[in-house]
Amino acid sequence: MRAKGKPIQQIDNLNIDDLPNASKNIIAFAQDYKIWLFEGEMGAGKTTLIKALCEALGVVDEVSSPTFALVNEYVNREQATFYHFDFYRIEHEEEAMDIGVDEYFYSGHLCFVEWPGKIPSLIPDEFLRIFITINSDNTRKIVLEIV
Amino acid sequence: MSITILALESSCDETSAAVIRDGVLITNVIATQTVHENYGGVVPELASRAHQQNVVPVVHQALSKANIRKSELSAIAFTQGPGLLGALLVGTSFAKALALSLKKPLIAVNHMQAHILAHFIEDPKPAFPFLCLTVSGGHTQLVLVEDYLKMEIIGQTRDDAVGEAFDKSAKLLGLTYPGGPLIDKYAREGNPLSFSFPPSEMPGFDYSFSGIKTAILYFLRDQTKRDANFIQDNLYDICASIQHSLINMLLDKLIKAAKHYKISNIAIAGGVSANSGLRAALQNLVPAYNWQVYFPKFEYCTDNAAMIAMAAHFKYINEEFCSLEVSPEPRMKFGV
Numbered sequence: 453m454r455a456k457g458k459p460i461q462q463i464d465n466l467n468i469d470d471l472p473n474a475s476k477n478i479i480a481f482a483q484d485y486k487i488w489l490f491e492g493e494m495g496a497g498k499t500t501l502i503k504a505l506c507e508a509l510g511v512v513d514e515v516s517s518p519t520f521a522l523v524n525e526y527v528n529r530e531q532a533t534f535y536h537f538d539f540y541r542i543e544h545e546e547e548a549m550d551i552g553v554d555e556y557f558y559s560g561h562l563c564f565v566e567w568p569g570k571i572p573s574l575i576p577d578e579f580l581r582i583f584i585t586i587n588s589d590n591t592r593k594i595v596l597e598i599v
Numbered sequence: 600m601s602i603t604i605l606a607l608e609s610s611c612d613e614t615s616a617a618v619i620r621d622g623v624l625i626t627n628v629i630a631t632q633t634v635h636e637n638y639g640g641v642v643p644e645l646a647s648r649a650h651q652q653n654v655v656p657v658v659h660q661a662l663s664k665a666n667i668r669k670s671e672l673s674a675i676a677f678t679q680g681p682g683l684l685g686a687l688l689v690g691t692s693f694a695k696a697l698a699l700s701l702k703k704p705l706i707a708v709n710h711m712q713a714h715i716l717a718h719f720i721e722d723p724k725p726a727f728p729f730l731c732l733t734v735s736g737g738h739t740q741l742v743l744v745e746d747y748l749k750m751e752i753i754g755q756t757r758d759d760a761v762g763e764a765f766d767k768s769a770k771l772l773g774l775t776y777p778g779g780p781l782i783d784k785y786a787r788e789g790n791p792l793s794f795s796f797p798p799s800e801m802p803g804f805d806y807s808f809s810g811i812k813t814a815i816l817y818f819l820r821d822q823t824k825r826d827a828n829f830i831q832d833n834l835y836d837i838c839a840s841i842q843h844s845l846i847n848m849l850l851d852k853l854i855k856a857a858k859h860y861k862i863s864n865i866a867i868a869g870g871v872s873a874n875s876g877l878r879a880a881l882q883n884l885v886p887a888y889n890w891q892v893y894f895p896k897f898e899y900c901t902d903n904a905a906m907i908a909m910a911a912h913f914k915y916i917n918e919e920f921c922s923l924e925v926s927p928e929p930r931m932k933f934g935v
Contacts, residue, residue: 493816494767494770494771494812494816495767495771495812495813495815495816495817497813499758499759499809500758500809503758514757516756516757516758516759517758517759517760517763517809519736519737519759519760519763520611520735520736520737520738520760520763521681521682521683521684521737521929521930522683523684523929524930525929525930541776546648550648550685551683551684551685552684552685586816586820590817
């Protein structure tokens with residue numbers, strides 16, 4: 453059962469050591485949503501958080517930045533597939549269409565999407581938004597929102 | 600009987616075709632405006648669509664400049680990966696169709712292996728074994744090369760590629776994308792020791808470049824809080840310091856690996872090997888370590904089909920052909 457309305461959760465004062473626990477919270481919060489959008493400025497830690505989430509999900513492949521290839525594909529111990537996108541370097545939404553982004557998004561597999569703002573019209577209607585900001589003491593604040 | 604191979608490269612932004620005969624490069628055509636002038640077309644900035652539009656004229660030009668008929672070809676080679684799936688599909692499909700219609704063998708080439716084998720296109724050619732530092736926008740690898748097709752990745756990045764670290768640092772400085780070459784340009788005017796960014800410690804010969812990106816972000820945030828004009832007033836020094844830090848991280852592992860494997864032949868490959876700071880820093884190490892260093896010509900550093908053709912030549916001699924069932928592999932690996 454999905455929660456009604458627009459649930460929001462906030463995790464603040466997060467250090468790198470807190471990532472395994474925070475990952476478990478995010479996975480629980482996400483229910484069965486498949487599209488997870490990661491927003492935050494460069495260096496906020498989007499790829500780092502995705503690495504921690506993949507670890508918590510039992511991913512066996514090396515998780516690295518897909519800035520070059522646009523999409524990386526991982527599997528976990530149960531052979532479930534995960535897609536990790538990074539649209540940072542694209543200039544036109546058509547480039548994302550060219551890699552068949554629709555087929556990935558509607559594949560039923562979990563999709564981690566960095567820089568979703570580059571492809572606003574291609575994002576499915578229902579998603580989990582993960583907003584990362586840097587506090588002045590360099591800890592992180594993560595705001596989760598189901599849309 | 601001579602070995603004549605047509606090779607196609609379409610892993611990322613460049614569409615390229617090359618012809619090689621008995622290991623000697625005859626033509627290497629990279630899609631540019633000049634290719635299109637002959638056909639009256641325009642190049643859209645869309646990777647795979649551009650490849651679709653470029654592949655026919657590029658292949659045609661490579662063959663006609665080489666004055667070679669398709670029937671004279673011994674094999675067709677293509678980049679199987681790593682790269683963008685949509686882009687790789689164009690070269691793969693085209694090569695397969697050509698091989699099928701001409702009834703010629705097909706050779707699948709790993710783009711990263713080809714970057715290293717670009718060293719064998721022209722003299723001076725490195726002697727085996729050698730260590731190759733392959734650095735580009737998508738990759739950072741230390742490779743132990745024992746023979747043309749016998750090579751092993753001994754270290755690589757766990758997160759961002761070094762080219763990405765250059766480009767993203769440039770973005771933090773407000774420079775245009777891709778900003779790596781701009782950092783190199785401004786770095787020449789600055790003091791590399793003005794600011795220091797702590798290197799990431801990684802086990803073995805692996806690299807990590809995402810931490811330094813965050814360190815740069817914090818640094819710029821704190822400095823601009825004190826002085827809003829900090830970046831523009833110190834741009835050259837900041838660029839020089841970032842470049843110095845990134846190059847030091849690259850060379851630190853290279854030196855360790857060279858000592859560990861007792862190797863003195865050192866090569867660099869990939870787009871970032873065009874970086875003037877990296878070339879100078881590597882050259883500076885030569886007297887201390889008694890290295891023999893090899894820099895590829897600039898045109899063979901960036902993506903090109905000449906290196907795919909070179910790799911295919913060695914695979915042809917080894918009879919490493921593939922079937923028509925072959926598919927692109929966006930995250931293709933290599934090694935023993």
